[in-house]
Amino acid sequence: MKKGWKIALNSALLAFCLLYLFPIYIIVVNSFKNRAELYESILALPSKWGFEYYQTALEKMDFLNALKNSLVITVASIGLIVLFSSMTAWMLVRSANRLSNAIFMVLVATMLIPFQTIMMPLMQEMSWIKNSLGIPMVNTHGGLIFMYVGFGASMAVFLYHGFVKTVPRSLEESATIDGCTTFGVFWRIVFPILKPVTVTVIILDVIWIWNDYLLPSLTLASKANRTIPLSTAAFFGQFTIQWNLAMAGLTLTIIPVIAFYLAAQKHIIKGVAAGAVK
Amino acid sequence: MKRLTSPSWYALFTAPLLSVFALVVLVPFFMGIGYSFVTWDGLPLNPMEFAGFGNYAALFSDGRFLDSAKHTMLFTALAIALINALALAFALVATSKLKTRNIARTMLFMPYLIGGLILGYIWKFILGDAFKAIGEATGLTSIFFNWLLDPTFALLATVAVTTWQMAGYIMIIYITGIQSIPEEVLEAAQVDGAGFWRTLFQIKFPLIMQSFTICLFLTLSNCFKIFDVNLSLTAGGPYLATEMFAMNIYNEIFSLSNFGYGQAKAVFFFIIVAGFTLAQVAATKKREVEA
Numbered sequence: 001m002k003k004g005w006k007i008a009l010n011s012a013l014l015a016f017c018l019l020y021l022f023p024i025y026i027i028v029v030n031s032f033k034n035r036a037e038l039y040e041s042i043l044a045l046p047s048k049w050g051f052e053y054y055q056t057a058l059e060k061m062d063f064l065n066a067l068k069n070s071l072v073i074t075v076a077s078i079g080l081i082v083l084f085s086s087m088t089a090w091m092l093v094r095s096a097n098r099l100s101n102a103i104f105m106v107l108v109a110t111m112l113i114p115f116q117t118i119m120m121p122l123m124q125e126m127s128w129i130k131n132s133l134g135i136p137m138v139n140t141h142g143g144l145i146f147m148y149v150g151f152g153a154s155m156a157v158f159l160y161h162g163f164v165k166t167v168p169r170s171l172e173e174s175a176t177i178d179g180c181t182t183f184g185v186f187w188r189i190v191f192p193i194l195k196p197v198t199v200t201v202i203i204l205d206v207i208w209i210w211n212d213y214l215l216p217s218l219t220l221a222s223k224a225n226r227t228i229p230l231s232t233a234a235f236f237g238q239f240t241i242q243w244n245l246a247m248a249g250l251t252l253t254i255i256p257v258i259a260f261y262l263a264a265q266k267h268i269i270k271g272v273a274a275g276a277v278k
Numbered sequence: 279m280k281r282l283t284s285p286s287w288y289a290l291f292t293a294p295l296l297s298v299f300a301l302v303v304l305v306p307f308f309m310g311i312g313y314s315f316v317t318w319d320g321l322p323l324n325p326m327e328f329a330g331f332g333n334y335a336a337l338f339s340d341g342r343f344l345d346s347a348k349h350t351m352l353f354t355a356l357a358i359a360l361i362n363a364l365a366l367a368f369a370l371v372a373t374s375k376l377k378t379r380n381i382a383r384t385m386l387f388m389p390y391l392i393g394g395l396i397l398g399y400i401w402k403f404i405l406g407d408a409f410k411a412i413g414e415a416t417g418l419t420s421i422f423f424n425w426l427l428d429p430t431f432a433l434l435a436t437v438a439v440t441t442w443q444m445a446g447y448i449m450i451i452y453i454t455g456i457q458s459i460p461e462e463v464l465e466a467a468q469v470d471g472a473g474f475w476r477t478l479f480q481i482k483f484p485l486i487m488q489s490f491t492i493c494l495f496l497t498l499s500n501c502f503k504i505f506d507v508n509l510s511l512t513a514g515g516p517y518l519a520t521e522m523f524a525m526n527i528y529n530e531i532f533s534l535s536n537f538g539y540g541q542a543k544a545v546f547f548f549i550i551v552a553g554f555t556l557a558q559v560a561a562t563k564k565r566e567v568e569a
Contacts, residue, residue: 010378013371017385023400023442026408041415042408084295091291095283103296110303112555114503116527117548120541121309122302150302153295172282182287211393213506214528229395233510236399243403250400257391265384268391272447273454276492 024254031247038244053248060238061249065224066231067256070210073141073227077148078205081156084149085201086194089160090186094169104161107154115151115214122147123218139221147219148209156201159275163197164190196274203271206260228253314542319535326538333542342518343543346526349433353522354501356437357444361497362490364445369452370478383453387446394443398510401439402426405511429519432512436520439507444500448493455489456482491559499555523547 030038031053032046057063092100126137126147137143167190175185191198213229220226226234235249261268314333316326337343372383389397405425413422425431459482467477483490505524508514514521514529521529527547531540 006376010376013376013378013382017382020442021385021388023404026404027400030403039407039411042411084298087291088295091283091288095288103292106304107299110307112552113303113307113548114524114544114551116503116505116524117544118303118306118310119528120531120537120544121306121313124313125301125306125309146298147302149295150298153299154303157295176282182282182284182291185282186291207391211395211506213393213395213509229393232396232399236510243407246399247403250396253396254392257393258388261388261391269383269387269450272390273450276447276451276496 027247027250027254030244031251033244035242035244053245054252057235057245057249057252060245061231061235061252062223062226063228063231063249063252066226066228069141069225070227073144073148073216074206074209076141077145077152077209078202080145080149081152081205082198082201085153085156086160086191086198087186088153089157090164090190090194092157093161093164094172104157107157111154111158119214119218126219138219139225141220141225144216144219147215151215152205152208155204155275159197159201160194163194167193199267200271200274203264203268204275207272210257228256310541311545313538314545316538317536318538320531320537321535329538333539334546336539337543337546342521343526343530345518346521346523349520350502350504350523353433353436353440353504353520354498356434357440357501358494358497360437360441361444361448361501362493364441365448365493366452368445368449369456372449372453373456383449386449389443390447392443394504394506395510397443398439398507401435401442402511405435405438426512427516429516432516432520436504436508436511439511440501440504443507444497448497451493451496452486452489455486459485495555495559498558499551502551502554 026042029045030042032049037047092104123138126143129135129137137146171189172185175189180188211229212227213233216227216230217233220230223234232249232253236246315329315331317329317333318324318326368382368386372379372386376382392400406427407424409422410424413419416422425435463481463485464477467481472481503524504522505528508520508522508525512520514525524547527540527543530536530543534540
């Protein structure tokens with residue numbers, strides 16, 4: 001290929017990508033404009049860069065609190081999913097029998113169930129647990145985390161299961177002879193070997209839980225408990241007409257996602273590919 | 279070795295996850311089948327009346343439900359075609375020899391990380407107010423008008439936004455497939471004088487059949503179950519013209535308080551999703567070839 005062609009193709013590709021992400025540009029530039037300026041020229045840069053709409057959006061969305069809630073729920077849910085799923089998958093592979101097989105089949109089969117099929121009975125069950133047993137499953141972070149562990153179990157066990165099968169037993173056996181307990185063997189020898197799958201599970205579950213709207217909208221009623229998607233939805237319920245303010249809010253919600261992407265880009269792309277191909 | 283997997287360790291390792299899983303997924307699933315046979319408004323004090331298969335029979339004469347089925351089918355068919363075509367094109371570019379391919383991959387994947395709800399709100403502004411303003415400023419009002427107020431264009435808008443969200447994700451899977459094609463095979467094709475299109479259709483496509491299976495499966499199940507983008511972009515409007523399956527179920531249960539009937543829809547939804555995805559995987563699996 002001629003050099004001129006190469007430059008042309010490269011710049012065409014880059015131009016296309018920039019155009020592809022144009023919606024994000026529109027949201028960001030318009031978050032700095034006032035109402036009149038916004039509708040005068042939607043595509044233009046703002047005449048001045050002030051952060052007053054961000055200040056308002058930050059307060060109205062109670063953004064920092066929502067950010068904290070999202071972080072707590074995402075980190076705690078994923079921590080528990082990773083720990084319990086890797087333990088379960090390892091045990092299922094290492095004691096291969098009919099029971100283990102059946103458990104694995106059930107876990108995989110339930111991946112076909114859409115959330116909408118169980119959302120109502122799930123809420124009934126959780127309110128029943130709250131009312132009859134006094135365990136606060138509804139409108140608490142703990143209850144939501146509990147539900148995320150349940151919903152995240154299938155896929156995580158499935159991914160770990162495939163990987164454990166490729167790990168030789170010999171290391172574990174020699175550690176047993178050295179006097180390690182089963183948990184010691186798992187935690188000190190097996191869990192570190194599972195790291196590639198752990199990274200995949202973390203990435204896939206961050207994308208899922210961080211952005212999830214429906215489940216938290218059904219379980220978290222009070223304002224103080226809201227996650228980022230919930231506070232965004234509530235904010236839009238109030239301010240649909242005030243677009244400049246809304247766009248400041250949207251920009252705020254995108255910032256953590258982009259930061260996460262830039263920090264862990266390679267892992268994310270690898271994890272997403274590995275998770276899908278399995 | 280026996281000590282490593284004794285019954286008590288087995289229980290200790292699997293019980294925490296499996297008990298949570300049973301309570302969160304299995305119990306509600308079977309409860310849901312039960313609820314689908316009763317008539318109930320969701321208030322604990324009001325009685326449930328056994329309806330037999332009445333709820334299921336009513337599905338087929340429910341105009342709003344059948345409309346939502348039509349929207350979902352149309353939306354899913356268009357979105358699957360568009361997402362996969364675009365993702366495949368992106369993947370071919372991202373595996374080319376162009377220097378900007380890695381930056382392109384990074385940028386094209388980004389929308390997938392922004393959640394459906396937020397994404398829907400972003401596009402609500404662009405396809406609504408922004409399009410209208412651009413139309414007024416340029417006079418091109420046949421393209422630039424508020425898409426979300428027109429029933430046909432609102433559905434197309436949902437297709438466009440879902441494509442924007444998912445194309446980069448599906449691209450990653452096609453890239454994995456293309457990169458797994460052995461270099462020798464492509465070189466041999468080149469030596470034999472196969473051009474770009476011939477290599478594409480007779481070498482690359484047959485060898486990435488597995489990627490097609492995965493991508494069709496993922497786009498089918500994701501599009502069929504669309505909810506977040508549907509809610510934030512159009513909320514099912516205008517005049518329910520974009521109300522999809524999942525949203526119809528949600529509205530039946532939580533807005534109209536028909537818990538039993540809504541749950542029958544939810545169970546029916548499960549049967550369709552499971553049936554479609556299993557049939558599709560089986561069909562495409564047959565066509566996979568080994569390199």
